[in-house]
Amino acid sequence: MYVAKILITLRKTILDPQGKAVEHSLKxxxxxxxxxxxxxxxxxxxxxxxxxxxARTIxxxxxxxxxxxxxxEDYSFDVIKSEE
Amino acid sequence: MYVAKILITLRKTILDPQGKAVEHSLKxxxxxxxxxxxxxxxxxxxxxxxxxxxARTIxxxxxxxxxxxxxxEDYSFDVIKSEE
Structure with a gap:
């Protein structure tokens, strides 16, 4: 059994309005x-x-x-062995 | 300058309908x-x-x-030094 931990982010050149809203709230x-x-x-x-x-291919x-x-979007992932 | 990479996930006991939908599509x-x-x-x-x-405290x-x-939800984060 493996666990794939996948991150999907908007490409740098794409505007991120949700991120801007969070940034504004934090400010x-x-x-x-x-x-x-x-x-x-x-x-x-x-x-x-x-x-x-x-597992990596999947x-x-x-x-x-x-x-x-x-x-x-860009994506990256790690595949980690899991006991469960 | 630091970059905080934050993961926010639903607690294990909370039902995740979006996850179920993705699982069904993959199947x-x-x-x-x-x-x-x-x-x-x-x-x-x-x-x-x-x-x-x-930076960690923030x-x-x-x-x-x-x-x-x-x-x-649960959260976890890494704080990494960044040059930009």
Whole structure:
């Protein structure tokens, strides 16, 4: 069993209005040293495979086919062995 | 300058319908070895402080006061030195 921890973020060149809203809220709470805020998605998949390279391939395909929009988003992931 | 990389996830006991929907979609794409899927938020804050412990405190307070709902969500973060 492996756990894939996937981060999906908007590409740097794409405007992030949700991030801007959070940044504004943090500034109005008094946190003036916060300069830039970006919001993304986090997805955790439990993959029931014995081979790590198979689990990596499944995680990568899941990102490309379903989870990430390759025009606007970048993704990265870690695959970690899990006992459960 | 530090970058705080924050993960916010639903607590294990809270039902995650978005995760279930993704799991169902992945299964219908043929990925039968995917057993459990949880969706969370990822937030990246750039914090313009010289001291790492100050940056950590700001990230923690931002989670508690604004980003995470402590009744339903757990959060974790890493604070990393950044040159930009």
């Amino acid at each position: 109005s709470l008094g946190y003036d040293s916060i300069k830039d805020t970006r919001i993304g998605k986090y997805v955790e998949l439990k993959i029931d495979e014995k081979d790590e390279s198979v 995680a990568d395909e899941a990102c490309r086919k379903l989870l990430a929009n390759s025009v606007m | 219908s794409l043929g990925y039968d070895s995917i057993k459990d899927t949880r969706i969370g938020k990822y937030v990246e804050l750039k914090i313009d402080e010289k001291d790492e412990s100050v 990230a923690d307070e931002a989670c508690r006061k604004l980003l995470a709902n402590s009744v339903m």
